[in-house]
Amino acid sequence: MAEVRLNKVxxxxxxxxxxxxxxxxxxxxxxxVLVGPSGCGKSTxxxxxxxxxxxxxxxxxxxxxxxxxxxxxxRNISMVFxxxxxxxxxxxxxNLGFGLxxxxxxxxxxxxxxxxxAEILGLGPYMDRLPANLSGGQRxxxxxxxxxxxxxxxxxFDEPLSNLDAKLRGQMRVEIKKLHQRVKTTxxxxxxxxxxxxxxxxxxxxxxxxxxxQVGTPTEVFERxxxxxxxxxxxxxxxxxxxxxxxxxxxxxxxGTGVPLPAGLVLSEGQQVVLGFRPESFAPRGxxxxxxxxxxxxxxxxxxxxxxxxxxxxxxxxxGKDVQGKMLNPREVHPGEELEFTLxxxxxxVFDKASGRRL
Amino acid sequence: xxxxxxxxxxxxxxxxxxxxxxMLVLTVPGLWVMLTAFRPNIEVLARPAIWIPQNWTLDxxxxxxxxxxxxxxxxxxxxxxxxxVISLTSTxxxxxxxxxxxxxxxxxxxxxxxxxxxxxxxxxxxxxVALSLPLFMLWxxxxxxxxxxxxxxxxxxxxxxxxxxxxDGFFRQIPIDLSEAAQIDGCTRWQAFWKIxxxxxxxxxxxxxxFAFLTSWNEYALASQLTRTTASKTMPVGLMDFxxxxxxxxxxxxxxxxxxxxxxxxxTFIVQKHLIAGLTxxxxx
Ligand SMILES: Nc1ncnc2c1ncn2[C@@H]1O[C@H](COP(=O)(O)OP(=O)(O)O)[C@@H](O)[C@H]1O
Ligand SMILES: [Mg+2]
Numbered sequence: 001m002a003e004v005r006l007n008k009v010x011x012x013x014x015x016x017x018x019x020x021x022x023x024x025x026x027x028x029x030x031x032x033v034l035v036g037p038s039g040c041g042k043s044t045x046x047x048x049x050x051x052x053x054x055x056x057x058x059x060x061x062x063x064x065x066x067x068x069x070x071x072x073x074x075r076n077i078s079m080v081f082x083x084x085x086x087x088x089x090x091x092x093x094x095n096l097g098f099g100l101x102x103x104x105x106x107x108x109x110x111x112x113x114x115x116x117x118a119e120i121l122g123l124g125p126y127m128d129r130l131p132a133n134l135s136g137g138q139r140x141x142x143x144x145x146x147x148x149x150x151x152x153x154x155x156x157f158d159e160p161l162s163n164l165d166a167k168l169r170g171q172m173r174v175e176i177k178k179l180h181q182r183v184k185t186t187x188x189x190x191x192x193x194x195x196x197x198x199x200x201x202x203x204x205x206x207x208x209x210x211x212x213x214q215v216g217t218p219t220e221v222f223e224r225x226x227x228x229x230x231x232x233x234x235x236x237x238x239x240x241x242x243x244x245x246x247x248x249x250x251x252x253x254x255x256g257t258g259v260p261l262p263a264g265l266v267l268s269e270g271q272q273v274v275l276g277f278r279p280e281s282f283a284p285r286g287x288x289x290x291x292x293x294x295x296x297x298x299x300x301x302x303x304x305x306x307x308x309x310x311x312x313x314x315x316x317x318x319x320g321k322d323v324q325g326k327m328l329n330p331r332e333v334h335p336g337e338e339l340e341f342t343l344x345x346x347x348x349x350v351f352d353k354a355s356g357r358r359l
Numbered sequence: 360x361x362x363x364x365x366x367x368x369x370x371x372x373x374x375x376x377x378x379x380x381x382m383l384v385l386t387v388p389g390l391w392v393m394l395t396a397f398r399p400n401i402e403v404l405a406r407p408a409i410w411i412p413q414n415w416t417l418d419x420x421x422x423x424x425x426x427x428x429x430x431x432x433x434x435x436x437x438x439x440x441x442x443x444v445i446s447l448t449s450t451x452x453x454x455x456x457x458x459x460x461x462x463x464x465x466x467x468x469x470x471x472x473x474x475x476x477x478x479x480x481x482x483x484x485x486x487x488v489a490l491s492l493p494l495f496m497l498w499x500x501x502x503x504x505x506x507x508x509x510x511x512x513x514x515x516x517x518x519x520x521x522x523x524x525x526x527d528g529f530f531r532q533i534p535i536d537l538s539e540a541a542q543i544d545g546c547t548r549w550q551a552f553w554k555i556x557x558x559x560x561x562x563x564x565x566x567x568x569x570f571a572f573l574t575s576w577n578e579y580a581l582a583s584q585l586t587r588t589t590a591s592k593t594m595p596v597g598l599m600d601f602x603x604x605x606x607x608x609x610x611x612x613x614x615x616x617x618x619x620x621x622x623x624x625x626x627t628f629i630v631q632k633h634l635i636a637g638l639t640x641x642x643x644x
Contacts (some may be wrong), residue, residue, distance in 0.1 A: 351510035
C-alpha cells in the first residue's frame with residue numbers, strides 16, 4: 001500500500017520560501033495531478049517527494065514510513081523527467097535495465113522485466129539503439145519504461161509531455177492513462193497544462209505561489225472553483241469574469257446590465273463581486289446546450305468570431321470587457337453582426353471581489 | 360559543423376593552399392630539427408644550407424646512449440625516466456584532484472565558490488618563471504631541490520587549476536537530471552557519479568590529461584632551476600648538456616629533441632579521438 005501524505009511541507013532556499021506548508025493526502029493507486037502556473041512550486045514539491053530536494057519543514061510519508069531522511073533510492077519511487085534524462089551512453093535495453101542491475105537482480109529476471117516493459121510500450125524495434133537515435137516520442141516511452149520496470153510504489157512525472165508536439169502529446173496522454181489502468185500504482189503527475197490535468201487526474205491539486213488553492217476531482221474543480229484563480233485557470237477557453245455591484249437580488253455590471261443572482265445567496269447591498277460564467281454558458285439563442293434553468297438575454301454585436309469546426313468562439317463586449325461565448329451547431333458569423341445571447345443563470349459563479357473567494 | 364558551405368572548387372583550393380602555407384611555416388623548425396637529428400655535424404652549418412641530409416646517419420642517437428666510440432654518452436635514459444615519472448605522476452594527481460574539484464565547482468554550491476574559482480584562474484596568469492626564485496628558496500629550505508618530488512609538486516600546482524577549469528566545464532555540460540535519474544534508479548550519489556557522469560566526462564578528462572601531461576613533459580624554465588643532476592633532470596633540461604662553453608652540439612641536441620617530441624606525438628595520436636570529442640563535447644542529450 002502506498003498512500004502518500006504531505007504534512008505542512010515547507011521548502012526554503014536560504015531565506016526564500018517557495019513552498020508554504022502544504023497538506024495533501026494521496027490514496028493508494030490514485031492518479032493525482034499537481035497543476036499551476038510555472039514557478040508555483042510543483043516541481044519543488046515533487047522533488048521533495050522524490051528525495052531530490054531536501055524538505056525544509058513538515059513531513060512526507062510514503063506508505064507507513066516517514067521518508068524525510070531517506071535518499072531517493074530507499075523510497076521505492078520512480079520518476080519521469082521533463083528532459084527524459086536517458087543515459088546517453090547506454091542502449092535502450094540498458095537504460096531500461098539499469099535500475100534492476102543496480103539492485104543486483106539476476107540477469108534472466110532483468111531480461112524478462114525489460115522485455116515486458118518494452119512490449120507494453122512498443123519499444124521492441126529500438127532496444128539496441130542509443131537515445132540520441134530516437135525520436136522525441138520514443139525517448140518519452142523509454143523514460144516511462146525505465147520507470148515501470150522497477151515496479152515502484154509511486155510514480156512521479158514532472159511535465160513528461162511538454163517537449164512533445166501537440167499531436168504526440170495527445171497520444172501519449174492516452175497512453176499514460178492506459179498505462180495507469182494496466183499498472184495500478186499511485187501516480188503524482190506535475191503539469192502546467194490544465195487540459196492534461198483534467199483528462200488524466202482522479203484528483204487535481206491546483207497550486208499557486210507555493211500554496212494549494214483547491215483539491216478536487218476534475219468535475220469538482222470545474223463546476224465549483226473555490227476562487228477566481230481556480231476559475232480562471234481550469235477550463236478552456238477560460239471562464240469570463242466581470243466586476244459587478246450587488247443591488248437587491250441583482251448584480252449590476254459596469255455597463256448597467258443587471259444579472260439576477262442565484263436564489264439563496266445572501267449578499268449585502270452594494271457589495272463588490274466578480275461574476276463568472278463559462279463560454280459554454282453564454283451562447284447565441286438557438287446555439288446553446290439544453291439549459292433547464294432560468295436565462296437572461298442580451299443583444300450584442302460580435303467583435304471577433306473564431307470558427308473551430310464543431311463550435312465557434314464569439315467575442316462580444318459585456319460589462320465593459322471582452323467576453324467569450326460558445327456557439328454550437330455554428331453558422332457563418334461576421335464581425336459586427338448583432339446576435340441575441342442567452343446566459344445560463346444556473347451556471348453562474350459569484351466571487352467576492354476583495355478576497356476572490358467563492359460566495 | 361556550421362552551415363557554411365564552400366561552393367566553388369577554386370575556393371576550396373585557395374583554402375587548402377592557405378592551410379598548407381600556414382602549416383609549412385609552423386612545421387619547418389620542427390622539420391629542421393628532425394632532419395638535423397639524422398645528419399652528420401658537418402652538414403649543420405654548411406652554406407648554402409643542406410636541407411635533405413646527404414649522409415643519413417643514426418650516429419647522433421648512438422652517441423646519446425653512449426654507443427658510439429667517439430664520445431662518452433649522456434644519461435639520456437635516466438632523463439627520459441625522470442621525465443616520464445614526473446610527468447605521469449603529476450598528471451595523474453592533477454587529474455584526480457582536478458576532477459574532484461571540477462565536479463565540486465560544477466555541482467555544489469558552497470561558500471566562497473566564486474572567489475575561489477577566480478583565484479585558481481588568476482594563478483594561471485602568473486608566469487611560472489616569475490615564481491622561480493621564491494620557489495627555489497622555498498624548495499631549498501625544504502630540501503627538495505633536485506628531487507622528482509619537488510618537480511612533481513610544482514607541476515601539480517600548475518596543472519590542477521587548469522584541470523579544474525576544464526573538468527568543471529565538462530561536468531557542467533552533463534545535465535544534472537542524469538545523476539538524479541540514476542539516484543532514483545537506486546544508485547548512491549557515488550555510484551551515480553561512477554556509472555553515469557564519469558563515463559560521459561571521459562573524453563573531457565582525457566583531453567585534460569593530455570594538456571597536463573604535455574605541460575609537464577615540455578616544461579623547461581622551472582625545471583632548469585630546480586634540478587641539478589640525473590636525480591631529477593628532465594629531458595628539456597638535459598638538452599642543455601649539449602651546449603659547452605664555446606660550442607653547441609646541434610646534431611646531438613636535435614636527436615634528443617626528437618626523443619622528446621616522439622612520446623608527446625604518439626600520446627596525442629592515441630587519444631586524438633577522445634581529444635576531439637572532448638573539445639567539441641556537447642553531444643549529450
Ligand atoms: N535551487 C533553487 N534556488 C532558489 N529558488 C529556486 C530553486 N529552485 C526553484 N526555485 C524557485 O522555486 C519556485 C518554484 O519552482 P518550481 O517548483 O520549479 O516551479 P514549477 O511549478 O514551475 O515547477 C520558483 O519561484 C523558483 O524560482
Ligand atoms: Mg517545474
